[in-house]
Amino acid sequence: MTLRGWRRRAEHLPELMDDPACDPAGLERTYRAFGTINALIAGWRRVYTRDLRPHLRVRGGGSVLDIGCGGGDVARQLARWARRDSLTLHVTAIDTDARAIAHARTGAATGVTYRHASSAALRAQGQRFDVVVSNHVLHHLSAAELAALLDDTEALCTGVAVHGDIERHPLAYAAYRLVTPRLFPGSFIHVDGLRSIRRSYTAAELAAVAPPGWTARRQVPFRTLLTWRAPRD
Template sequence: MTVPGAPADFTRRAVDLPEFMDDPACDLATLRRTYRQFGRLNALIAGWRRVYVRDLRPRLLQAPLTLLDIGCGGGDVPRQLARWARRDGLDLTVTAIDADPRAIAFASAQPGPPNVTYRQALSSDLVREGHTFGAVTSNHLLHHLTAAELSGLLRDCEHLGRVVVHSDLVRSAAAYRLFSLAAHAFPGTFIRADGLRSIRRSFTPAELQAAAPPGWTVRPLFPFRQLLTWEAGRA
């Protein structure tokens, strides 16, 4: 159990440490400001341009031009992936889902490429409906999940996508200290408080590899990030 005021413990995942954004009763104005700043934050730290060029674009050229983003939040990542694909002449159709209706309401109201659609849903809903996609992605989703939820998500993804890329944080004291300083650039949002909690909830690479089924691979992504990937035919 996490003790208020105690020094951060990085020896294990702080799965009992809730994030403010996940509270249905959190301040809606602050939540919307947080969603609005995610684009700037992810552009700085998430490295999706490298992931798109190295992991997604080459495989989308050989697969159906469809992409599913799970746990899309404010929708900045799927919108950016859609823009890059259009710039490359790819007629990519992007579906972005989130279980939180507040996220879908915000994302749906944002200007962006017409080839992105949003839906309140779980990955299991899409499996049940028989959907498949050329690629499946997520950003900062894995650390929110329990062991059972992670297992279910990865099982769903093996049904849903030909290539799957989950990008998330790595739990470390260095990442925690640096983010604690850098996140002061996002006042009036949940980014600093929840970002620090997210780091404490995150996996180490060894933990994530141990939690993943056979066929899944953990790769480092600088700085303090990791990718959990899977590809049909290579499992």
């Protein structure tokens, strides 16, 4: 692919795991691999210590909503870090894919509840959370879907919101293509990861489409963070 081809998101590329008819064994292996992948590249430890923990410490803990939780590993990790910091934290992890929730519940952890639900449904119920996060969700969304997610986030969040994702970049694609082919056999990690990179937003694109009050920034390596803080009364 030429550099010109990287100027726009490849929104048309389907990911194998999003297919309702995909191989169940391959999907299960993919969910199991997420913990390793996210630990290596997602950077949530840095996000937790820099963006989330200072807010939670003021209250001694609080509530977190993880939107599009996938295999549930990020939700479990946030709960573990909070316990180590003596914070009382409850994480509600949601996904609109029932297969993801079924898998996530096999790795249930203290302080984490998994629900088959959407952000819109929780908003309609009037639920509120101190912190709202998502991991690797934004690249699945069109511009209209992204706008709806951010609108839901503002309605659901009373404190800090962080949506973390991959940043589209040819070097990220080349490195991922080189490293992952043999690491997770029988899973969708290699194919879907490459497609995810091509589908992803850049920080500049997120900044251009995000509503007022949201901040898009980059995080090494090849990450985007879209953040928001609830206005003080």
